[in-house]
Amino acid sequence: xxxxxLQAARDLAEDALVRCGTARAAAASTARALVEAEADxxxxxxxxxLPAYAAQVRSGKxxxxxxxxxxxxxxxxxxxxxxxxxxxxxxxxxxxxxxEAARAQGIAAAGIRRSHHxxxxxxxxxxxxxxxxxALLFANTPAAMAPxxxxxxxxxxxxxxxxxxxxxxxxxVVDLSLSKVARGSVMAARQRGExxxxxxxxxxxxxxxxxxxxxxxxxxxxxGDAKGTALALMVELLAAGLTGGRFAAEASSxxxxxxxxxxxxxxxxxxxxxxxxxxxxxxxxxxxxxxxAQDGARLPGARRLALRVRAAAEGVDIPDALLxxxxxxxxxxxxxxxxxx
Amino acid sequence: xxxxxLQAARDLAEDALVRCGTARAAAASTARALVEAEADxxxxxxxxxLPAYAAQVRSGKxxxxxxxxxxxxxxxxxxxxxxxxxxxxxxxxxxxxxxEAARAQGIAAAGIRRSHHxxxxxxxxxxxxxxxxxALLFANTPAAMAPxxxxxxxxxxxxxxxxxxxxxxxxxVVDLSLSKVARGSVMAARQRGExxxxxxxxxxxxxxxxxxxxxxxxxxxxxGDAKGTALALMVELLAAGLTGGRFAAEASSxxxxxxxxxxxxxxxxxxxxxxxxxxxxxxxxxxxxxxxAQDGARLPGARRLALRVRAAAEGVDIPDALLxxxxxxxxxxxxxxxxxx
Numbered sequence: 044x045x046x047x048x049l050q051a052a053r054d055l056a057e058d059a060l061v062r063c064g065t066a067r068a069a070a071a072s073t074a075r076a077l078v079e080a081e082a083d084x085x086x087x088x089x090x091x092x093l094p095a096y097a098a099q100v101r102s103g104k105x106x107x108x109x110x111x112x113x114x115x116x117x118x119x120x121x122x123x124x125x126x127x128x129x130x131x132x133x134x135x136x137x138x139x140x141x142x143e144a145a146r147a148q149g150i151a152a153a154g155i156r157r158s159h160h161x162x163x164x165x166x167x168x169x170x171x172x173x174x175x176x177x178a179l180l181f182a183n184t185p186a187a188m189a190p191x192x193x194x195x196x197x198x199x200x201x202x203x204x205x206x207x208x209x210x211x212x213x214x215x216v217v218d219l220s221l222s223k224v225a226r227g228s229v230m231a232a233r234q235r236g237e238x239x240x241x242x243x244x245x246x247x248x249x250x251x252x253x254x255x256x257x258x259x260x261x262x263x264x265x266x267g268d269a270k271g272t273a274l275a276l277m278v279e280l281l282a283a284g285l286t287g288g289r290f291a292a293e294a295s296s297x298x299x300x301x302x303x304x305x306x307x308x309x310x311x312x313x314x315x316x317x318x319x320x321x322x323x324x325x326x327x328x329x330x331x332x333x334x335x336a337q338d339g340a341r342l343p344g345a346r347r348l349a350l351r352v353r354a355a356a357e358g359v360d361i362p363d364a365l366l367x368x369x370x371x372x373x374x375x376x377x378x379x380x381x382x383x384x
Numbered sequence: 385x386x387x388x389x390l391q392a393a394r395d396l397a398e399d400a401l402v403r404c405g406t407a408r409a410a411a412a413s414t415a416r417a418l419v420e421a422e423a424d425x426x427x428x429x430x431x432x433x434l435p436a437y438a439a440q441v442r443s444g445k446x447x448x449x450x451x452x453x454x455x456x457x458x459x460x461x462x463x464x465x466x467x468x469x470x471x472x473x474x475x476x477x478x479x480x481x482x483x484e485a486a487r488a489q490g491i492a493a494a495g496i497r498r499s500h501h502x503x504x505x506x507x508x509x510x511x512x513x514x515x516x517x518x519a520l521l522f523a524n525t526p527a528a529m530a531p532x533x534x535x536x537x538x539x540x541x542x543x544x545x546x547x548x549x550x551x552x553x554x555x556x557v558v559d560l561s562l563s564k565v566a567r568g569s570v571m572a573a574r575q576r577g578e579x580x581x582x583x584x585x586x587x588x589x590x591x592x593x594x595x596x597x598x599x600x601x602x603x604x605x606x607x608g609d610a611k612g613t614a615l616a617l618m619v620e621l622l623a624a625g626l627t628g629g630r631f632a633a634e635a636s637s638x639x640x641x642x643x644x645x646x647x648x649x650x651x652x653x654x655x656x657x658x659x660x661x662x663x664x665x666x667x668x669x670x671x672x673x674x675x676x677a678q679d680g681a682r683l684p685g686a687r688r689l690a691l692r693v694r695a696a697a698e699g700v701d702i703p704d705a706l707l708x709x710x711x712x713x714x715x716x717x718x719x720x721x722x723x724x725x
Contacts, residue, residue, distance in 0.1 A: 148489060150458075190683075267611075330617075
């Protein structure tokens with residue numbers, strides 16, 4: 044597979060998004076997020092998304108010219124209207140506002156509405172942890188899970204992310220979706236023509252299925268069964284109900300260019316790590332060290348960080364077909380900016 | 385089984401706690417919490433706890449005379465030192481402070497340190513939802529779960545609770561611990577001399593076990609496997625690391641009168657439901673109605689509310705042995721306040 048440096052991958056992705064009608068600043072923010080996810084090995088939130096993103100700008104499902112509008116309804120709150128553009132510029136604005144507000148107030152929240160796919164949910168919270176804040180993110184996504192006992196999807200797979208600074212090492216980052224497995228794993232099984240294990244998904248009548256096509260028409264099984272759907276309900280209410288985002292069942296797909304904008308929501312909460320008194324950072328570090336010291340145990344995100352270091356040194360592998368598709372988007376006239384690659 | 389009215393059960397529990405050395409106000413708060421849990425059918429957090437609570441006051445593991453100390457380190461933060469008393473007076477103080485702070489700031493958090501068993505985790509968030517706030521609670525508990533891949537417990541079963549107001553009906557309340565099943569279920573199996581199902585717990589060497597005694601010396605399996613331990617780590621960092629509470633591995637048992645005070649922590653976060661704009665309450669209600677309308681589906685807490693209504697009308701059943709034990713605590717001289725029963 045061809046290998047691109049991170050800078051080359053960012054430039055290429057940015058050019059592709061601009062050529063499809065995305066404003067330069069939004070394209071730069073989106074390209075940065077996709078390449079960071081790619082570098083962390085989170086390929087489902089990486090450059091594989093770019094062709095669908097570009098198609099959504101061209102169809103108007105994503106507003107390419109959108110600029111996030113930030114207001115401050117209360118001292119501890121930041122409201123961000125993503126204006127049906129990509130989520131990343133809105134998330135960047137939320138992170139910048141929260142860093143200042145959380146230090147002053149002790150705690151602050153940012154609610155993002157009229158948003159889109161938030162990508163790797165650990166990114167914005169990791170950025171807040173780099174500012175000395177403990178951070179949470181709740182995001183809703185198009186409908187994929189039914190309430191416990193029901194068969195109609197009213198929740199997305201609804202990620203929760205959390206980050207916490209540590210002394211002298213990168214932050215702890217927790218990033219998980221509330222389905223037992225990612226929906227992408229079902230899509231991949233369908234592409235390979237393979238059955239999925241029992242327990243991953245239900246068909247449209249709420250019955251367990253091993254057929255990936257039936258699963259994609261049905262619903263995903265939550266992690267931890269009833270407890271997982273309770274958490275998905277919590278995320279739906281926080282990320283969409285509270286912020287003014289659209290609920291999962293009202294949101295169009297992040298994956299195709301059809302229909303209205305998804306209009307989903309995200310809620311970020313940031314707390315100053317030192318706000319309840321000194322020594323918190325050292326205590327976070329002590330717990331991390333106690334986990335690292337156990338045979339076989341590791342902190343969440345350890346693999347991601349190792350891949351990131353390697354990608355910074357060696358670049359990222361992009362499958363031929365995907366790279367050709369992105370290059371064609373970036374330079375439809377056949378004149379790619381080769382000096383950047 | 386004998387049936388007590390809720391008022392009689394509260395008076396009896398309060399008297400028992402006072403006779404063991406608890407200050408009247410703390411005893412009243414604790415008795416109210418235990419009887420509310422009992423009425424909701426949450427017997428593991430109900431009057432069954434009272435004999436152990438009383439023994440802990442007598443041994444000094446719980447400071448009976450403690451009064452929570454509340455400070456306001458930042459506009460959005462309330463710090464509560466539970467002073468090694470019961471958690472309930474500290475939780476009451478946190479709820480009262482948050483209701484005012486969250487309305488003014490949009491969002492506020494209360495961190496409780498030097499605390500104890502928080503009881504039914506849904507109670508304080510439900511109280512905040514009754515004030516028009518969306519609320520979260522994270523609590524750590526004595527060590528019961530290992531990090532993923534490890535075998536030594538460094539996390540408690542660490543409950544997460546969430547509540548959200550609804551128009552014209554009681555709030556949605558989510559209350560779940562992060563172990564696959566409650567530790568109380570393993571204790572109950574041991575008492576009955578029965579094996580536990582595979583998948584509930586690991587022995588002290590980290591191997592799956594069906595022996596409840598081996599399980600109690602080992603660790604509980606988290607809900608959703610690796611994702612559950614990631615959430616338990618998040619709760620440990622928020623509830624104890626941030627607030628100044630003791631980590632799970634440093635905390636003594638909530639169940640016996642031996643050793644130092646547990647000193648665990650709780651973090652509550654409250655957000656004004658209307659803070660990001662009007663209509664949130666109606667949207668919460670619309671999602672709840674969409675779930676209720678599905679065959680077989682129900683909102684979290686529905687069973688609890690039905691039991692509460694019944695308990696208010698009919699009282700609560702208390703097993704003979706437990707009632708005798710509490711009566712003996714309340715009136716060691718053999719002169720119970722029968723007019724209250």
